[in-house]
Amino acid sequence: MxxxxxxxxxxxxxxxxxxxxxxxxxxxxxxxxxxxxxxxxxxxxxxxxxxxxxxxxxxxxxxxxxxxxxxxxxxxxxxxxxxxxxxxxxxxxxxxxxxxxxxxxxxxxxxxxxxxxxxxxxxxxELTNFSKNMDQLSKDIKDTEKLLDAKSEVIKKQEENATFACKEQSNKLIATYKQHHQDLIDDFDKKMEDTIAKLKKERSKLIQMSSEKGRKFEEKVGKAESNMKEEVVKTNTDFKKVKSEHLNLVGNLKALTVDLEQARKFGKNCELFIKWKLAKQMCEHIQVTTYQIQHYSIQRYKLNIFDIPLNVKSLENQTRFFSLDKVHASAEERKISFNFDISHEFDSITSLLVLSEHTLLALDYNRCCLVIFRLEKSKEEYIKERKFNSKPWGITKVSHHKVAVTFTDERMIRLITFAQDMEVLDITEIPGNGCCSGIAYSNNHFVVSYWLTGSIKISSISGRIVKSFDKDDNGQNRFTYPVYLTISPDNSMIYVSDWSRNTVTCLTYAGEVNAIYKDDQLKNPQQLAVDEYGSLYVCGRESNNILQLSHDLSKIKILIDKRHGIIRPTSIAYCQNTKRLFVGMNQNSKIKVFLM
Structure with a gap:
């Protein structure tokens, strides 16, 4: 339509x-x-x-x-x-x-x-009635508005009355309360009149005793505070000395520079020669001292306030109120940022090693080779590969140009010596004493893990077994598959990862267990690395993360995970000079490099 x-x-x-x-x-x-x-x-x-x-x-x-x-x-x-x-x-x-x-x-x-x-x-x-109803409704609405205005006035008045009554009652209650206490005081004063002398004497003694106890308590707390301040100052004294020594170095270097410039300016060659020789010796000392200052670790601490019941008896009996608890540098949380990727034809990286600030070594297990990289500021340069007849597993630094590599299948350790250009000069074979896997070098000895027997052995550099740790006090195997280990910076502790038990164990060189770390966020732990402060970094292959632990294996944080591109990490190495952390992954052609 x-x-x-x-x-x-x-x-x-x-x-x-x-x-x-x-x-x-x-x-x-x-x-x-x-x-x-x-x-x-x-x-x-x-x-x-x-x-x-x-x-x-x-x-x-x-x-x-x-x-x-x-x-x-x-x-x-x-x-x-x-x-x-x-x-x-x-x-x-x-x-x-x-x-x-x-x-x-x-x-x-x-x-x-x-x-x-x-x-x-x-x-x-019907429409006429409806219109009338509408008119009536309009009138009702207007009348309702007047009614609401009237009720608003009533409500307002009620609010004012209630507020006034509340305030009046509050004042009355406070006055009554004060009067009650005043009555108590007046009653006490009335009773005191009967034995005025006795009560005044007792009151005097009470005031004197309270004053004396208060003075002693203030002295005790003040002394504790003073001792704490002294301990804080004492803790930072060494750092102040370090800063002072640095200022002396700056002054000495400036003076040497001025002397050399003046001798060169006036053409006094003999004087220039002598000053140059003296300056050379002095600069060597300055360089060594500067390195020590750069790597000086400050003492970290936190104030521990004791939980004391807040009553007179407890406060008077308390002898210590707070303490200064030292915090190990390894317990400080590290922050990381991605630096760059190292790409190569990797198949299965089992171990990484920073040989020097500019040299990184990687063991490729399936390809039976050692891969050598030259490290620059923000990239890497592949140098060469060294092929082997069997599969390498663990690697450790022996000296600036020498490393030791374990070959599990051959039950062999090989000492590899490099030239300045990283050409292999010599390979010496040492008995592995079993299916050796993880290896670390410390105090002129090798510390080696054996995954088949679940044991840790310390041997001389020639391969002679000095100590062996395999059983606990109950005669049970201490480890199941201890595939990797590393040594603390002070060469006092051995850290072992057991990929079957999902644990990291801290051992002394006497074989005593100091701590064992285990939680659900670390699965199938692999290679470990330590920094100069003693913080431990552990690869969790199946948990796809890198954990940071303190020197006593307290958990600090998950440092790296999948969000950083890490999948099934197996190998890790740390460079102290450049603050870089290198992470290798299973069946992955890249090594991830992070700045710390």
Whole structure:
């Protein structure tokens, strides 16, 4: 059905509308002006359609243009956008198009043609009563506003009264409370009058005793505070000496520079030669001392405040109130940042070793080779590979140009000596005394782990066994698969990773167990590394992380994990001079390099 809204306006500005033939729109998709209305079909029809409609439906009642409903409703159905709303269901209180009437309201008994139904709405008592009700409702709303204003005044007054009463009662309670205490004091004063002399004497003694105890307590606390300050100052004394020594070095170097420049300026070659020789000796001393200052470790500590019950008896009996607990440098959390990747044709890196600030060694187990890299500031340069006839596992530094490598299958340790350009000068074979895997060099001895027997052995550099640790006090195996180990910076402790038990064990050189670390965040531990402060770094192959532990194996933090690109790490090495941490991974062609 098509609808048209006329653009012309009547003199009274009423919109002139006309209805179009619904049959034309429905069957021909066209439109013509409606001149009649079929009461039974409830359709508007044009002149032509009226003629055919009368022939086809002779019994239908047809209203002409004057008597047909004139109040047209042109809103479209929300469910059927192409249909006009023509009906209203009084039973459902809902408007409907022809489709809605046929489908949704077919069982409703009171569905009427909307224009017909609304034709007498203007004269209906119901609409008149509704308008009156609307007027009454408007009046009620205005009256309600006045009522709310009146109630607001009541509420405001109630609030003011309650606030005033609350304040008045509060003042009364406080005054009563004070008066009660004053009554207690007055009562005491009244009783005191009976034995005034005795009570005054007792009071005097009480004041004197309290004053003396208070003075002694203040002295005790003050002394404890003073001792603590002295201990803090004493702890930092060495650092002040180091700073003073550094200032002396700066002054000495400046004086040497001035002397040499003056001798060179005036052309006194003999004097220049002597001063140069003296300056050379002095610079060597300055260089050594500067290195020591750079690697000086400050003493870390924290104040431990004792938990004391806050009552007079406990405070008077307490002899210590706080202590200065030293914190080992290894317990400080490290921060890392990615530096760069070292890429190569790696297959399975079992061990890494920093031979010098500029040289990194990597053992590739499956490719049976030792890979040598030259390290620069922010990249690496591949130097060469050294092939072997069997698979290498562990590596340790013996000197600046010598390393020791374990070969598990051959049960052999090989000493490899390099030239200045990292060419191999010599290889010496040493008996491995079993399926040797992890290895470290310390105090002119090798410390070697044996994964088949679950033991740790200390041997001379020629291979002679000095000590062996395999059983605990109960005769049980101390380790299952101790594949890697390393030594503390002070050469006093041996750290062993057991990949089967998921543990890291700290041993003394006498074989005593100082600590064992184990938790769910370290799975299948592999190679270990230590820094100059004694912090221990452990590869968790199956947990995909690197853990930082303190020298006594207290957990500090997870230093590196998958977020840093680490997957199944197996090898790790640390360079003290450049503060770099190198991490190798299983079946991965890259070594990750981090700055600490």
């Amino acid at each position: 098509a609808a048209n809204f006329s653009g012309s306006l009547t003199q009274d500005s009423d919109e002139v509308t006309e209805m179009f033939c619904e049959a034309c729109e429905r069957h021909d998709d066209g439109y013509a002006t409606a001149v009649a209305f079929c009461v039974e079909c409830q359709d508007y029809i044009c002149v032509i359609c009226q003629r055919y409609h009368k022939r086809q439906f002779k019994t239908h009642k047809i209203q002409d243009s004057k008597s047909m409903p004139q109040d047209f409703y042109f809103e479209k159905c929300s469910t059927h956008p192409g249909k006009l709303i023509k009906f209203y269901c009084s039973q459902c209180n809902k408007e409907a198009c022809q489709e809605c009437k046929n489908n949704d309201h077919k069982n409703c008994s009171d569905v009427n043609h909307l224009p017909t139904l609304a034709s007498d709405i203007q004269k209906s008592d």
